[in-house]
Amino acid sequence: MSQQRLQRERLLHHAADVLEVAGRLGRVMLTASGGGATHERMGPVDRIERSGLALRLAGVAHDADIDTTGLGAVILDRSSRMKDKVLPRLDFHGKDGGVRFSLVGLDGLEPFDAGIAGLRGMAAEAAEPVEPAARAEVAEGDPGAIPFEVARCAGVPVTIELRRDGLRQAWSGSVEAVKPAMGFINVMQPDFHLHLRAGAVGRWRLRADRAGLDGVELLAENARGELIGLAVRGPAAVLARRD
Known part of the structure; x- marks a missing residue:
C-alpha cells in the first residue's frame, strides 16, 4: 500500500x-x-x-x-x-x-x-491544496455577535443550530464567552465551538419558536437578506430584546 x-x-x-x-x-x-x-x-x-x-x-x-x-x-x-x-x-x-x-x-x-x-x-485520492481565506477584522458592533452577547449577559441557556442540505446540528447550553479573534466571532465551550466569520451576518430574522410557546428563533441573514443556515433559539424575554 x-x-x-x-x-x-x-x-x-x-x-x-x-x-x-x-x-x-x-x-x-x-x-x-x-x-x-x-x-x-x-x-x-x-x-x-x-x-x-x-x-x-x-x-x-x-x-x-x-x-x-x-x-x-x-x-x-x-x-x-x-x-x-x-x-x-x-x-x-x-x-x-x-x-x-x-x-x-x-x-x-x-x-x-x-x-x-x-x-x-x-x-x-490526491489531496487538493486549500487556499486560506482572507480574514477581515471583526468590527465593533458586528451584528453576528448580538444574540450570543445577549445570551451571555442574561445567563440563560440557548440553542445554537446549523442547518444545511441534509444536516442539522445543534448545541444547547449557557454561553460563557464570546471572543472575536482571527477574523471570527467565536463561542467556545468544552463540547462545542462556533466560528462565525466577520461580516457574515447582516441581520437576524425573528420568528416564534414552534417548539415552545415562550421561545423565539433568530435566523441569520447575510447582507443580501439570504438565510445562511445559522439559528439561535431561546426565551423571547431575552432574545426578542436583542436591539
Whole structure:
C-alpha cells in the first residue's frame, strides 16, 4: 500500500454505513460550515439511531440529524496533524463534490483506525491544496455577535443550530464567552465551538419558536437578506430584546 493511499482514500461503503461506526471512533468532532458559520460538536457519540438512509448522532456531546440521500463520496484523510498528533477525518461529500461535513478523530490515529476496520478503501485520492481565506477584522458592533452577547449577559441557556442540505446540528447550553479573534466571532465551550466569520451576518430574522410557546428563533441573514443556515433559539424575554 502506497504512502499516498495511507494518507487519503475513498471508502467503498455508502455514507450511511460509514456513519454507523461513529460510536467506535472515540472522541470525534462533527464539523459543518455554511454561509460563513462553522459549527462543531466534540466528544464521543453515545447513540446512533438509523432509519433507512437517515441517521441521528446523539449523546451528551452530539445532536445531529443527517439525511445521507444527497451524499456522495466519503474520503478518509489521515494527512492532518496538530503538533505531533495525527487528526484523521472522514469527509462526507455531496453529490456535487463539495464537502458537506466532516468527522475528525480527536483521540488520534489508533482508535480511529480500529473503529473503521472493515471499511476498506478503493482508489487513492490526491489531496487538493486549500487556499486560506482572507480574514477581515471583526468590527465593533458586528451584528453576528448580538444574540450570543445577549445570551451571555442574561445567563440563560440557548440553542445554537446549523442547518444545511441534509444536516442539522445543534448545541444547547449557557454561553460563557464570546471572543472575536482571527477574523471570527467565536463561542467556545468544552463540547462545542462556533466560528462565525466577520461580516457574515447582516441581520437576524425573528420568528416564534414552534417548539415552545415562550421561545423565539433568530435566523441569520447575510447582507443580501439570504438565510445562511445559522439559528439561535431561546426565551423571547431575552432574545426578542436583542436591539
